[in-house]
Amino acid sequence: MGQKIYFVLALAFVVLLLSSIADAGNLNAQMQSLMDKYMKDSGVKSFSAEEGKKLYFLKRMHSEKKEEISCISCHMDDPAKEGRTLVGKPIDPLSPAVNKERFTDPDKVEKWFKRNCTGVFERECTPKEKGDFVTHMMLLQ
């Protein structure tokens, strides 16, 4: 009888442990399938957080605006901080470490990649770039 209770407790322990790990920065199922799609489309075997970080900080000259632009123009050097759009409207922090809503909705993620990649790089981002970027963001503490 006593052993049975401990078995149930042990099982509950494992479930809770797993759910707290999932909470601490892992992608949800929908996002994981988007990442799987990125991987399939790009043909790479793994994503690089380092490359994602490079992309985040990459500054380039916008060919039409004639202004230097990058992800950090709006999202700041530290993505855990509040950002600002080019016209001055505040943006909630991009880092999932402080903003749990980030990188949970594949439609949103895709929409903002499309918007912001064309805004900064004047083209859409590649599946590899997107995978690297998300990987980098998810590793932020």
Add this chain to the structure above:
Amino acid sequence: MKFKNIKKTFLAVFVLILGLTISTFVFADEDEEGDGHERHERGGRNEGEGRAIIPENTAYKNECSSCHFLYPPEFLPKRSWEVLMKGSDKHFWENLALDEKTSNEILSYLIENSAERGRSEWAGKILKSIGSATPLKITETPYILKEHRKIKTDVFKRKSIGSFSNCGACHTKGAEGDFEEDSISIPKQ
């Protein structure tokens, strides 16, 4: 004896994890949006003289307000909104990535409430000031420029303002359609 200690340790760890998990859920709830602002019906005009329409269209709000102030539709004429929405894949160098349905819904809403139909004094003044032009920025219409002529360029560059396009930074009740002078407060920084 030994087994008893393991049991105790195990129980302590279990309680700790349980506590942490519960607190995670409790705090996560606090992130939920609930700004408590009074909602007005779609296209509803606020009580009070001369106020502009409060944008209530969900598609317009969702797709446009993340980047900029939710401009009152009556601050530009129909023809401007048509050009802007037609070019939504190159909206000031960004592709808004709108599907056709959403794009049409936003355009209909903007047209239904454009300057020609606006009843606020500002709608009429903006419309009159632009003549036959098709401005793509409210901030480039002669009436709006005239009203802001005394404000130095540096003021718009202040950290909490950012740009001339960020209406709500100084028009503290702008989101409620009130652009009267007595509700203006220019941030010092």
